[in-house]
Amino acid sequence: MFGFGLPELSIILVIVALIFGVGRLPELGGALGKTIRNFRKASEGKDEIEMKSREA
Known part of the structure; x- marks a missing residue:
């Protein structure tokens, strides 16, 4: 899948967790x-x- 392995996906997950x-x-x-x-x-x-509308 686009050359993504477990290390790359884990780095992306950490970045997303830090942002959101x-x-x-x-x-x-x-x-x-x-x-x-x-x-x-x-x-x-x-x-x-x-x-579905976004609820605040």
Whole structure:
């Protein structure tokens, strides 16, 4: 996968944790999962995608 190994992915994870904070990582992971799911649905031609407004 683009030449990324375990050391590179762990360095990226540490940088993301420093930028966003450890407490927000699950929230970011969930948002990324929904984005990928919606992209797959849109590329398959399905009309329904999941939309949710951001809560403050």
